[in-house]
Amino acid sequence: MLSVAVTLALLLGVFTGASNFSPRALAENAEPAVKKIVPTFTGDPRTEKGFTWYTNLDSERSDLQLVKKTGRSGKKPDFKKARTFNGTSYVSSNDSGERVHKVNAKGLKADTAYFYRVGDAKRNIWSKVGTVKTAPKKNGAFTFLELTDPQAKTEDEGKLAADTFNKASATVKHYDFMTVTGDIVDNGVVEDQWDWLINNSRSVWGDTTVVPAAGNHESENDAFIDHFNLKPATINQDTTTGAYYSFNYSNTHFVVLNTNEDSEQYRDFTPDQVKWMAADIKKAKANGAKWTVVLMHKGPYTTSNHATDSDIIGQNGVRNQIAPLIGKLGVDLVIQGHDHIYARTLPINKRNEATHPTTITEWLNGEKIDYAVKPNGAIYYIPATAGPKVYKKNTDPVLGDAFYSKFARAEENHALKYGLDPSDPTRPVRGAIQNFSSVTIDKNKLSVVVYEIDRIKGTDPYIIDQFGIIK
Incomplete structure (x- = not known):
């Protein structure tokens, strides 16, 4: 195992070393007028x-x-x-x-x-x-790129996170749009942090269509809505903390939630947003949507620090109030953020129970992939982080075997093998591992491919998981 000092030295060398700054690179990274x-x-x-x-x-x-x-x-x-x-x-x-x-x-x-x-x-x-x-007029297969929680707090970390976006785009190549499920920066009101990420990966952000969900780190002062031209779902929606909205792409209805709202009835949500979500998904299905995908930052089914937060596990929390509704509404896939670790569930039904559908095994990218056939419930997954900060697996006894039995993948963070963060020994070392994923939806098949980048080994992105749904 590499020491923390060696690990940090290698990471800093990758992103701040003099060899990276040729005259061409300096020109490319100059502050643009636009x-x-x-x-x-x-x-x-x-x-x-x-x-x-x-x-x-x-x-x-x-x-x-x-x-x-x-x-x-x-x-x-x-x-x-x-x-x-x-x-x-x-x-x-x-x-x-x-x-x-x-x-x-x-x-x-x-x-x-x-x-x-x-x-x-x-x-x-x-x-x-x-x-x-633009999106196709007729239904057909499409792919989108998904990243979450770049959340860099220094310029070097911003360049690292931007490089994850660059590598993701180069790896997946033919994708139709990009989703980002929150914590795009570490502090939403510090404008430099937006520059560090977007300007250093501008060929990615500027050459696709971005579907952002607000994270808790950009929940103040219109920090989220200033950076994205969106059409909020309701006319009188307060966008100070973020925005919720939806759209159709091919045969799929996408719902983007704002988990920065709060109320006595629903932690992280207002009754208005919950009511809108239910009506919106029902309407989309009535109009012929084959698939439903929900994007949200603070998700109910993750396996690290936030899995035991009060806004998740409380009686009015996301797991007890929002997850059953998602199951009832027949959502197929929920993409989360916030918890900086990779995990995915079995299909979770309206009673918050894991179900065990029939599976079909196929081959994709030279590896096996299991497809759940007409599952009863939504599959939740969190693609870990595109940035430097990572969390360890949550071992709090309040979760227990019953909770983890709902997951198909719930291992320890892959960054832990490189040691602990010297500034916070409760976490693995910063910057060593990043992740991203691609989602492809065809007529009757949804496929998810999850990639990892190991900065210490210096290898190209590699696949760590594949899963899918057939219906």
């Missing part, structure tokens, strides 16, 4: 797209140009023929020296790739050219 560009689903994913970006205060215009990506346009789009959209701007809630820009593009063509740039047409200040794609 930065933190994030496309999102805003309205109908087939015909609409939202964009958010940041500039200094002098750039007041919010201009977006889109050009269809065709064989003739190649890599050099002609923006003289672009469709132009204008939006609004305001001073950042976090940084009085920065301006937030938001634009909605409507009337786009389904299943179409576009080149885009954003900026200030009057001042001729533009971002680098990015690409986005």
Whole structure:
């Protein structure tokens, strides 16, 4: 086992060593005039797209140009023929020296790739050219990339987390959008932390459509909603702590929850949000949605520190109040964050019981994958962390064998083999292990592939788990 000192030295060498900073790399990492560009689903994913970006205060215009990506346009789009959209701007809630820009593009063509740039047409200040794609008009197979909890608290850790996004994108390659289930930064009101992550992986954040869920670390001062152009589910929704919303993509209905709300009846939720979720999923199913996927930060079924938090295990907590409703509503997959460890459950039904469906074994990526056939209940999983902070497995007796019997995977954190964090010996060493996953949904099959990055061994991302559902 490597010592903690050696481990930290290796990690710092990877991300701060002089060999990484060639003149080209310095230019690539220079502060751009137009930065933190994030496309999102805003309205109908087939015909609409939202964009958010940041500039200094002098750039007041919010201009977006889109050009269809065709064989003739190649890599050099002609923006003289672009469709132009204008939006609004305001001073950042976090940084009085920065301006937030938001634009909605409507009337786009389904299943179409576009080149885009954003900026200030009057001042001729533009971002680098990015690409986005609208959702298909007809149902078909699609893949999305999932990462959670990058949560970097230093610039070096921000670069490490950004590198996880870069490696995830390079590994999965052909994905249609990216989900991020919270704690995108360590402190949501520290604007530098957003720069460290998004600007160092801007070819990922800017060249896909991002589906974010609010984490507890960006729960104040509009820190979440400032960075993402979203369409909240209800008109009068308070977005100070985050936002909840939903959308359809192909044959799947996605529900993104905000676990930063709170009430006497529901910890981490308000009655309005819970009522909306139930009505929204029922409506989607009535309209023909084949699959239902829920994204949430504070999940009911994880295996580390937060598994015994009062807002999870209390009588009005997420496990006792929200999980049974998810089972009752016929949700297929719940993707969580918050707990910085990898785990997944068996299907959990409306009585919070684990069920044992028939399984079919197939081969995917040269490895076996077990598919649960028409399971009674939702499968919950947490893809560990895309960033530096990791947790140990929770051994509190209050959980016990009955709780862990509900899990198909619930091992110790893989980072623990490299020792403990010297600043917090209750946790494994920071930065050694990161994870991400891909989810592919076809007509009757859902497949999840979970990857790991070992910074100490320095290997390419490798698969640690695969599972799926057939119905």
